[in-house]
Amino acid sequence: MGKIFAVANQKGGVGxxxxxxxLAGCLGVLEYKTLIVDADPQAxxxxxxxxxxxxTKNIYDCLINEVDxxxxxxxxxNPNLDIxxxxxxxxxxxxxxxxxxxxEHRLKxxxxxxxxxxxxxxxxxxxxxxxxxxxxxxAADSVIIPVQCEYYALEGLGKLLNTIxxxxxxxxxxxxxxGILLTMYDTRLRLANQVVEEVKTHFQDIVFDTxxxxxxxxxxxxxxxxxxxxxxxxSKGAVNYLNLTREILQKNNLTKLSNEQKTF
Numbered sequence: 001m002g003k004i005f006a007v008a009n010q011k012g013g014v015g016x017x018x019x020x021x022x023l024a025g026c027l028g029v030l031e032y033k034t035l036i037v038d039a040d041p042q043a044x045x046x047x048x049x050x051x052x053x054x055x056t057k058n059i060y061d062c063l064i065n066e067v068d069x070x071x072x073x074x075x076x077x078n079p080n081l082d083i084x085x086x087x088x089x090x091x092x093x094x095x096x097x098x099x100x101x102x103x104e105h106r107l108k109x110x111x112x113x114x115x116x117x118x119x120x121x122x123x124x125x126x127x128x129x130x131x132x133x134x135x136x137x138x139a140a141d142s143v144i145i146p147v148q149c150e151y152y153a154l155e156g157l158g159k160l161l162n163t164i165x166x167x168x169x170x171x172x173x174x175x176x177x178x179g180i181l182l183t184m185y186d187t188r189l190r191l192a193n194q195v196v197e198e199v200k201t202h203f204q205d206i207v208f209d210t211x212x213x214x215x216x217x218x219x220x221x222x223x224x225x226x227x228x229x230x231x232x233x234x235s236k237g238a239v240n241y242l243n244l245t246r247e248i249l250q251k252n253n254l255t256k257l258s259n260e261q262k263t264f
Contacts, residue, residue, distance in 0.1 A: 002035075002118035003252065004111060005178060006140035011156050012127035015146040015183035017044045018218060019244075020124035022237070023144075025049075025227025026245040028081035032119040035073065038086035039107070039136050040126040046085040049076045050225025058087035062110045063135070064096050069110045078227055082118075094131045103131065104171050108139035129163050137167040142178035147199060149185045149192040149211075154199070178248065183212040210244040213237070 007020045020036060027034040038045040043053035051074060061067040062084065073082050097103045111121060123136045137143065143164060147153050168175050180203055186192045200207050212218075218237035221228045228237045 002033075002115050002121050003142070004115070004121040004123065004140045005142055005144050006123045006125055006133075006136040007144045007146065008125040008133060008136065008160065009145050009147065009157075010127055010129045010133075010160055011148070011152075014148040015181075015212060016040075016127070017048060017124050018222075019144065019146050019181060019183070019212070019241075020045050020122050021048045021222075022218070022228045022241040023245060023248070024081055024120070024122045025078050025229045026238075026241050027120050028078045028227075029229050030245065030249075031080060033080050033117070034082070035114070035118045035121045036081070036083040037107075037111070037121060037123040037136075038083060039090070039123050039132050040086055041088055041090040042126070043086040043088065043090075044222070045124040046083060046087075048222040048225070049078065049081070049083055049227065051076070051083065051085055053085065053087060055085055055087070058085045058089065060087055060089040060093055063090075063093055063106045063132075064100075066110075069114050073114070077225075078230055081227075086124075090132065097131055104134055104138050107132075107135035111139050129159065134163070134167060134171070137164060137175060138171045140172070140175060142176040144178045145180045146183045146212075147180055148183055149189075149195045151191060151195075153195045154202070177206050178251070179206055179208040181208050181210070181212065181244065184214050185211040186214045208244060208247055210240060210247050212240045212244070215240070 007016045024034045024036045036045055046053045057072045062069050073084050075082050125133045125136045182196055213236050215237035217232045217235035218228055221231035
Protein backbone atom coordinates (compact mmCIF):
# COMPACT_ATOMS: atom_id res chain seq x y z
CA MET A 1 0.00 0.00 0.00
CA GLY A 2 1.43 3.36 -1.05
CA LYS A 3 2.14 6.26 1.24
CA ILE A 4 0.38 9.52 0.41
CA PHE A 5 2.10 12.89 0.91
CA ALA A 6 0.31 16.24 0.64
CA VAL A 7 2.63 19.12 -0.25
CA ALA A 8 0.89 22.09 1.32
CA ASN A 9 1.30 25.73 2.30
CA GLN A 10 -1.31 28.42 1.74
CA LYS A 11 1.43 30.88 0.79
CA GLY A 12 2.10 31.00 -2.93
CA GLY A 13 5.55 30.83 -4.50
CA VAL A 14 7.21 28.72 -1.81
CA GLY A 15 8.07 25.75 -4.02
CA UNK A 16 5.11 23.38 -3.58
CA UNK A 17 4.86 22.36 -7.22
CA UNK A 18 8.65 22.30 -7.68
CA UNK A 19 8.90 19.99 -4.68
CA UNK A 20 6.02 17.79 -5.81
CA UNK A 21 7.29 17.09 -9.31
CA UNK A 22 10.97 16.78 -8.42
CA LEU A 23 10.48 14.59 -5.36
CA ALA A 24 8.19 12.41 -7.46
CA GLY A 25 10.70 12.40 -10.31
CA CYS A 26 13.52 11.28 -8.02
CA LEU A 27 11.37 8.53 -6.51
CA GLY A 28 10.52 7.36 -10.03
CA VAL A 29 14.17 7.24 -11.09
CA LEU A 30 14.90 5.23 -7.92
CA GLU A 31 12.32 2.73 -9.21
CA TYR A 32 9.51 3.54 -6.80
CA LYS A 33 6.15 3.53 -8.58
CA THR A 34 4.94 7.10 -7.99
CA LEU A 35 1.81 9.13 -8.78
CA ILE A 36 1.49 12.92 -8.80
CA VAL A 37 -2.00 14.18 -7.98
CA ASP A 38 -2.35 17.76 -9.24
CA ALA A 39 -4.94 19.33 -6.92
CA ASP A 40 -4.17 22.92 -7.94
CA PRO A 41 -6.41 24.64 -10.56
CA GLN A 42 -3.30 26.36 -11.96
CA ALA A 43 -2.24 22.89 -13.17
CA UNK A 44 1.47 23.74 -12.98
CA UNK A 45 2.42 20.21 -11.93
CA UNK A 46 0.58 18.92 -15.01
CA UNK A 47 2.43 21.21 -17.42
CA UNK A 48 5.64 20.75 -15.42
CA UNK A 49 5.86 17.09 -16.46
CA UNK A 50 5.17 17.89 -20.12
CA UNK A 51 1.39 17.51 -20.38
CA UNK A 52 -1.17 19.94 -21.77
CA UNK A 53 -3.39 21.09 -18.85
CA UNK A 54 -6.27 21.46 -21.32
CA UNK A 55 -6.40 17.68 -21.57
CA THR A 56 -9.98 16.48 -20.98
CA LYS A 57 -8.89 13.89 -18.44
CA ASN A 58 -8.48 15.57 -15.06
CA ILE A 59 -9.06 15.40 -11.33
CA TYR A 60 -12.27 17.48 -11.56
CA ASP A 61 -14.15 14.48 -12.99
CA CYS A 62 -12.80 12.41 -10.14
CA LEU A 63 -13.98 14.75 -7.38
CA ILE A 64 -17.33 15.86 -8.81
CA ASN A 65 -18.48 13.03 -11.09
CA GLU A 66 -16.81 10.15 -9.22
CA VAL A 67 -15.01 8.95 -12.36
CA ASP A 68 -12.59 6.11 -11.56
CA UNK A 69 -9.10 7.69 -11.24
CA UNK A 70 -7.64 4.73 -13.18
CA UNK A 71 -9.39 6.15 -16.26
CA UNK A 72 -7.79 9.58 -15.77
CA UNK A 73 -4.18 8.76 -14.92
CA UNK A 74 -1.57 9.55 -17.59
CA UNK A 75 1.97 8.19 -17.86
CA UNK A 76 4.85 10.69 -18.05
CA UNK A 77 8.21 10.46 -19.79
CA ASN A 78 9.81 9.83 -16.40
CA PRO A 79 10.21 6.12 -15.51
CA ASN A 80 7.69 4.86 -12.95
CA LEU A 81 5.98 8.28 -12.75
CA ASP A 82 2.28 8.84 -13.53
CA ILE A 83 0.05 11.86 -13.00
CA UNK A 84 -3.60 12.55 -12.25
CA UNK A 85 -3.81 15.92 -14.05
CA UNK A 86 -5.55 19.12 -13.05
CA UNK A 87 -7.56 21.66 -15.04
CA UNK A 88 -8.80 25.23 -14.59
CA UNK A 89 -12.28 23.72 -14.05
CA UNK A 90 -11.08 22.79 -10.58
CA UNK A 91 -11.63 26.44 -9.59
CA UNK A 92 -15.38 25.79 -9.44
CA UNK A 93 -15.11 22.40 -7.80
CA UNK A 94 -15.09 23.76 -4.23
CA UNK A 95 -18.48 25.43 -4.72
CA UNK A 96 -19.91 22.32 -6.35
CA UNK A 97 -18.60 20.09 -3.56
CA UNK A 98 -20.27 22.05 -0.74
CA UNK A 99 -23.56 20.16 -1.03
CA UNK A 100 -22.11 16.80 -2.00
CA UNK A 101 -22.08 13.91 0.51
CA UNK A 102 -18.73 13.24 2.22
CA UNK A 103 -17.37 16.46 0.73
CA GLU A 104 -14.12 16.36 2.76
CA HIS A 105 -13.48 12.73 1.77
CA ARG A 106 -14.00 12.91 -2.02
CA LEU A 107 -10.29 12.73 -2.83
CA LYS A 108 -9.63 10.03 -0.24
CA UNK A 109 -12.39 7.85 -1.70
CA UNK A 110 -10.83 8.25 -5.15
CA UNK A 111 -7.26 7.53 -4.05
CA UNK A 112 -8.32 4.50 -2.00
CA UNK A 113 -9.10 2.83 -5.35
CA UNK A 114 -5.51 3.16 -6.59
CA UNK A 115 -3.42 3.37 -3.42
CA UNK A 116 -2.25 -0.23 -3.75
CA UNK A 117 -0.95 0.44 -7.28
CA UNK A 118 1.77 2.86 -6.13
CA UNK A 119 4.63 3.06 -3.65
CA UNK A 120 4.09 6.81 -3.24
CA UNK A 121 1.33 9.28 -4.11
CA UNK A 122 2.20 13.00 -3.88
CA UNK A 123 -0.57 15.62 -3.88
CA UNK A 124 0.28 19.12 -5.07
CA UNK A 125 -2.07 21.42 -3.12
CA UNK A 126 -3.27 24.85 -4.18
CA UNK A 127 -2.07 27.98 -2.30
CA UNK A 128 -5.16 28.12 -0.07
CA UNK A 129 -6.72 26.34 2.87
CA UNK A 130 -9.98 25.65 1.02
CA UNK A 131 -12.04 22.50 0.65
CA UNK A 132 -9.75 20.88 -1.93
CA UNK A 133 -6.71 21.32 0.33
CA UNK A 134 -8.75 19.88 3.22
CA UNK A 135 -9.56 16.94 0.92
CA UNK A 136 -5.83 16.49 0.28
CA UNK A 137 -5.02 16.54 4.00
CA UNK A 138 -7.85 14.09 4.69
CA ALA A 139 -6.50 11.71 2.05
CA ALA A 140 -2.83 12.02 3.04
CA ASP A 141 -0.74 10.02 5.47
CA SER A 142 1.60 12.96 6.05
CA VAL A 143 2.29 16.56 5.02
CA ILE A 144 5.40 18.12 3.53
CA ILE A 145 5.46 21.90 4.16
CA PRO A 146 7.74 23.94 1.86
CA VAL A 147 8.85 27.22 3.46
CA GLN A 148 10.76 29.87 1.52
CA CYS A 149 13.93 31.26 3.12
CA GLU A 150 12.70 34.83 3.29
CA TYR A 151 11.60 37.43 5.83
CA TYR A 152 7.94 36.33 5.91
CA ALA A 153 8.79 32.63 6.09
CA LEU A 154 6.81 31.93 9.24
CA GLU A 155 3.88 34.16 8.31
CA GLY A 156 0.77 32.03 7.92
CA LEU A 157 2.53 28.84 8.96
CA GLY A 158 0.55 28.90 12.20
CA LYS A 159 -2.72 28.88 10.24
CA LEU A 160 -1.61 25.85 8.25
CA LEU A 161 -0.52 23.98 11.37
CA ASN A 162 -3.86 24.84 12.99
CA THR A 163 -5.71 23.51 9.94
CA ILE A 164 -3.65 20.32 10.13
CA UNK A 165 -4.61 19.94 13.82
CA UNK A 166 -8.31 20.36 12.95
CA UNK A 167 -8.06 17.75 10.20
CA UNK A 168 -6.23 15.43 12.62
CA UNK A 169 -8.95 15.80 15.25
CA UNK A 170 -12.00 15.61 12.97
CA UNK A 171 -11.18 13.96 9.66
CA UNK A 172 -7.85 12.11 9.64
CA UNK A 173 -6.47 11.03 13.00
CA UNK A 174 -3.43 9.34 11.44
CA UNK A 175 -2.22 12.47 9.60
CA UNK A 176 1.38 13.38 10.46
CA UNK A 177 3.80 16.14 9.51
CA UNK A 178 6.52 14.56 7.39
CA GLY A 179 8.64 17.68 7.65
CA ILE A 180 9.15 21.38 6.94
CA LEU A 181 11.27 21.88 3.83
CA LEU A 182 13.32 25.08 3.51
CA THR A 183 13.38 26.21 -0.14
CA MET A 184 15.01 28.91 -2.29
CA TYR A 185 18.01 29.01 0.01
CA ASP A 186 20.81 31.41 -0.99
CA THR A 187 24.05 30.95 0.94
CA ARG A 188 25.12 34.52 0.10
CA LEU A 189 22.25 36.08 2.04
CA ARG A 190 22.57 36.60 5.77
CA LEU A 191 18.76 36.72 5.97
CA ALA A 192 18.45 33.22 4.50
CA ASN A 193 20.75 31.83 7.18
CA GLN A 194 18.77 33.67 9.87
CA VAL A 195 15.52 32.16 8.57
CA VAL A 196 17.02 28.65 8.57
CA GLU A 197 18.20 29.12 12.16
CA GLU A 198 14.84 30.55 13.26
CA VAL A 199 12.77 27.78 11.67
CA LYS A 200 15.02 25.06 13.10
CA THR A 201 14.86 26.69 16.54
CA HIS A 202 11.05 26.83 16.44
CA PHE A 203 10.32 23.44 14.89
CA GLN A 204 13.48 21.42 15.59
CA ASP A 205 13.08 17.75 14.63
CA ILE A 206 10.32 18.27 12.04
CA VAL A 207 12.59 20.38 9.79
CA PHE A 208 14.29 18.43 7.00
CA ASP A 209 18.09 18.50 7.03
CA THR A 210 18.04 19.04 3.26
CA UNK A 211 17.95 22.63 2.01
CA UNK A 212 16.71 23.41 -1.51
CA UNK A 213 19.05 26.03 -2.95
CA UNK A 214 18.12 28.65 -5.51
CA UNK A 215 19.07 27.07 -8.81
CA UNK A 216 18.60 28.20 -12.41
CA UNK A 217 18.10 24.65 -13.67
CA UNK A 218 15.16 24.14 -11.29
CA UNK A 219 13.44 27.11 -12.94
CA UNK A 220 14.31 25.89 -16.45
CA UNK A 221 13.14 22.30 -16.14
CA UNK A 222 9.34 22.90 -16.24
CA UNK A 223 9.63 24.85 -19.50
CA UNK A 224 11.01 21.64 -21.04
CA UNK A 225 8.25 19.57 -19.38
CA UNK A 226 10.87 17.70 -17.37
CA UNK A 227 11.66 17.01 -13.73
CA UNK A 228 15.08 18.24 -12.62
CA UNK A 229 16.50 14.73 -12.48
CA UNK A 230 15.62 14.23 -16.17
CA UNK A 231 16.64 17.77 -17.19
CA UNK A 232 20.07 17.95 -15.54
CA UNK A 233 20.96 15.23 -13.07
CA UNK A 234 24.25 16.94 -12.15
CA SER A 235 22.70 20.30 -11.19
CA LYS A 236 22.54 21.58 -7.62
CA GLY A 237 18.75 21.31 -7.75
CA ALA A 238 18.89 17.63 -8.73
CA VAL A 239 21.37 16.89 -5.94
CA ASN A 240 19.15 18.72 -3.41
CA TYR A 241 16.03 16.77 -4.38
CA LEU A 242 17.88 13.46 -4.44
CA ASN A 243 19.07 14.23 -0.91
CA LEU A 244 15.50 15.06 0.13
CA THR A 245 14.29 11.81 -1.43
CA ARG A 246 16.92 9.81 0.44
CA GLU A 247 16.03 11.58 3.68
CA ILE A 248 12.33 10.76 3.26
CA LEU A 249 13.08 7.14 2.35
CA GLN A 250 15.28 6.82 5.41
CA LYS A 251 12.62 8.39 7.62
CA ASN A 252 10.16 5.77 6.35
CA ASN A 253 12.64 2.94 6.95
CA LEU A 254 12.96 2.21 3.24
CA THR A 255 16.72 2.74 3.09
CA LYS A 256 19.62 3.01 5.48
CA LEU A 257 22.25 5.68 4.93
CA SER A 258 25.58 6.04 6.62
CA ASN A 259 26.70 9.50 7.67
CA GLU A 260 29.16 9.51 4.76
CA GLN A 261 26.28 9.07 2.30
CA LYS A 262 24.40 12.08 3.63
CA THR A 263 25.61 14.91 1.42
CA PHE A 264 23.35 17.67 2.66
